[in-house]
Amino acid sequence: MPVIHRLSDLLVNQIAAGEVVERPASVLKEVLENAIDAGSRAIEVQLEQGGVRRIRVADDGCGIGRDDLALALERHATSKIATLDDLEHVGTMGFRGEALAAIAAVARTSITSRASGASHAWRIDGSDGSLAPAALNHGTVVDVADLYYNTPARRKFLKTEGTEYAHCDDMFRRVALARPDIGLQLSHNGRVVHRLPPGAPAARVAALMGDDFLQHAREVSAEGGLLRLTGFASLPAYSRASRDAQFFFVNGRFVRDKLLTHAVREAYTDILHGSRHPAYVLFLELDPAGVDVNVHPAKIEVRFRESRAVHQFVYHALKRVLAESGAGRIDAQPAAPPATPGSGFGIAANTTRYPSAGTGMEADSPPSHAGTRAWPAAAPQQGRLAMDSASRAYLDFAASARLPAADAPSPPLPDGDGAPPLGFALAQLHGVYILAQNRAGLILVDMHAAHERILYEKLKTVLDGRPSIQRLLIPAVFSVGAKDMAAAEECGEILASMGFDVGAAGPQELAVRSVPALLANAPVAEMMRNLLEELREFPASEVVTARRNELLATMACHGAVRANRQLTIPEMNALLRDMEATDRADQCNHGRPTWTQLTMQDLDRFFMRGQ
Template identity: 65%
Template sequence: MPAIHKLPEVLINQIAAGEVVERPASVLKELMENSLDAGSRAIEVALAQGGVKQLRITDDGCGIDKDDLALALERHATSKIASLEDLEAVGTMGFRGEALAAIASVARTKIISRATGAAHAWRVTEREREPAPAALNSGTVIEVEDLYYNTPARRKFLKSESTEFGHCDDVFRRVALARPDVGFQLAHNGRVSLRLAAGDAERRVREILGDDFMANCRRVEVDSGPLRLYGFAALPAYARANRDAQFFYVNGRFVRDKLIQHALREAYADILHGARHPAFVLFLDMDPAGVDVNVHPAKTEVRFREGRAIHQFVFHGLSRSLAVPVQSASLAQGPAAPLAPYSGPTEQARLGVEEPGLPQNLSAWQTRAEPARSEGFRPASFERPNGGASFNPATLERLAPQMPNLPAADAGSASSAPLGYAVGQIHGVYVLAQNAHGLVLVDMHAAHERILYEQLKHVLDGAPGVQRLLIPAIFNASKIELATAEEQADTLNRMGFDVAAAGPNELAVRSVPALLGRANVSELLRALLAELRDFPASEVIAARRNELLATMACHGAVRANRQLTLPEMNALLRDMEATERADQCNHGRPTWTQLSMNDLDKLFMRGQ
């Protein structure tokens, strides 16, 4: 074995650079964050050959003193923290004192800076650490050239110029989204590709994500003590095939945290279609002492000291913002403001269902059964996949119209209801309504499906019914599953599970939630324990229950070719206005769309 020896400082820096400087985009992120920490109000970025040949960033911040310039290129040298207490409550974007040293170890680096009040600027490079006079009006200019020129093996891993520029563009937009009060400019190969003037948050989001996003999103504004969640969340109709429009910030820092991602995914789970991904720009402000940003050199990962509280706050805050009833039948009017908490359907009569297998308080809907006039779907029973509970949907198709005589459709009455009043029906599938903005088209099955689904959930909320198992279900469990079951015993009990160890490698389940009584117990519990292990607040049981209720609502909703009367159509519209998430059915498809008078005029070239 060779003798142990200390590595040269240059090699130490090059090894460390591998964690901080992955590609030109990594350099850009670190330098832009330093500019923001310096109090800059305008930041200009110029790239050449995707940032590999040159990356130049200019800001108008406070600058760097002459005596600090050379030290800025040393490892673990920073002006942002001085003690462990500072590290545990970091309020700046940078703090580790590694970025500039790492960059200087793998690229030709030059810094020109003029501190506030200084007679002139000073310059240092990665080789000439002694400051030399330079010309600059104010702020700082950092030039990084020939990235990985001295480590050719690393340079081989870089992609094409267009790919590297694409990554830089992504980083630029992420940073710009977090600071709408700062002006930004990005140029590539001498051509300006994006210029953003300082303004408000809505303008910045519109400039980066476009008008379509703003026309299909809701404003989020939730406060709870020291926690604040705000920003914009797109409706399911704007869902995308990938995650390219997901931006989440903690205290202004873009992060990718699995706890947060789980909370966001669960908030959209009830309204998102298939494998589509939601779009959002959300900001979480909290006490810096409650989040550890010193997890990874890239600073995109964080750890929360109260993970359960943060998960629940984000999940419930976003869920309530997405669940507000219909506010305006024209999404183009802008994001709707959150309403008061949902208090159930309105008191007027509505389309309803009966199901003997459900709790008795469903009778509060005051429904009256009569044979359905649809083509019908009446199998003897419906068996849930994977051993789920079964039910008889035949009775769910008995619709109960007890409709009042609502006002006839006219411009005056339409102005009092977001979805207006019905004027007719097309092929027994779509309802036509007139409102203050123009024409509303409603998919009556999808809309009724959402109404029934939310009513079923509303009735079944609260303490879960429990079904005792005649013979306990015993299955093999790993050590970590046994430990999780013991640690989360109270949580499992509140969900309706009675779980205890039956041996050194076995778990026994003696009761399960009544609604999931016919589910595969071992499969369900394994999934639940895995969720509880990774995420303090699990939504597995709610998700399984909601799958069953969604199927019940789908089969109970009014069918195609069912001819509705005008009072029935109007009752459906009123229930949509009072129902959470009424914009989408249970599968994430839209339930209605608006055609404004301008849209109709364009179809017939009126005024042209």
């Protein structure tokens, strides 16, 4: 029978290397983290052939003394922890003391270091452990060459030079994003790729993620108890097809944690299409005792002691930031000179300031003196729509929103704090876009996308209470198949809770007798067919809970104003005011932007004014 025996130290280290040293990027990670733990303020990385031929990391940290160099290459030898209490309060990047030993077992490794106050540096050869004096001003240089030279089977699993370099570059970016206070430089095959001076977090993010990301991102800053979340999260318009621009750090350590990923994804649920992925650089700080970093050999996974609290904190912090309207952050610019009658493009007369639409307007009762169609109803904050108050609000609005005479002089655009962020409507372009003037310049609004978001948010609020019902004077009758008939019967209570009164009108016909008041003008038959299709596909209980918002999004899409519908100036202004008062109004339910700003500087630059 086989005899139990001890494994040699070299074989033990090579086995450990299989867990710790997956590829050159794994080596770079471990060495960079040691440099950070040494208190370095400047780190230089040199790679050859994607890191397979050589990885050289030089830092200006505290250095390693002569007597400690030999211990640095032994397994489970470390200066970072000494007791179980230290392990439960890890404040350093590394702590196990096995990485250098594993690296030295599968690559030609040397460490040259000069400890603070030492007369000169010392160099240790990882292959035989020999020590020799060396020349070095300060800090430490770790040189790792010919990865897997002695384990050719492992080397065969490495990819091309370009692929391995890409992994090293990604690892370098993670460290650089985590520590903007440290100067870092990366060279590959003699060419400098990144030269990053120490500076502010925003500058480091812009250097590595691009100015475009920073321009399309919201700054995150939230605190709750012992938790703190900072960083940048992209708007949906900057979403990506892959997760390659997602960086989450816990106490400065890059992690891929399912709980955190889920919290972020949930925060984007209402504003990002399911097949797209957000981009973000986020930093979560908490008491080291509240997170266990000793659950994965590469320390890329963590376990939170209060996982639910962490999840909710991250989710709500991000959701609040993403819900803010970008209109409130438009840089204040001097207002453009008021247009004089008969000059310019002939639209100055439409810059009159109109009052806000207020709480609600019923789309089926336009006053005779207005001569225009009303904007669909808006739900009051308490989540209930009172028909009498909504009607009064509409009449008040319509009475005060008469168009000025064609030859009447137009008052100047209000300046100062009284001017609304999205300004006032000027015109409608091809029945699709609204053009508005604000203090900064020109606003372009996708009216369908904007109205879809407004309706969606109001539907969510209304459904939380008792939805207001709009009885149809003539029921909407349409033909359906047997499956839709069955779905309407089985899900009658669910539809009723949303404000729909649906019943059979014949063997293959359904009649809709009432709809939610917010959707009074929606195409009833088309909307109901889509709702029944979703109700057929998913169990009723699941639709009411997890899929409720998707159902409401479908309703909002059908209820939103369609392209080529001509809006009056009062209707356009009512939409602008609703956008300013609606959470997440910068994007529609599918993640598309609803508006954009062209400043006077942008327009002057385009027309080369002043050049």
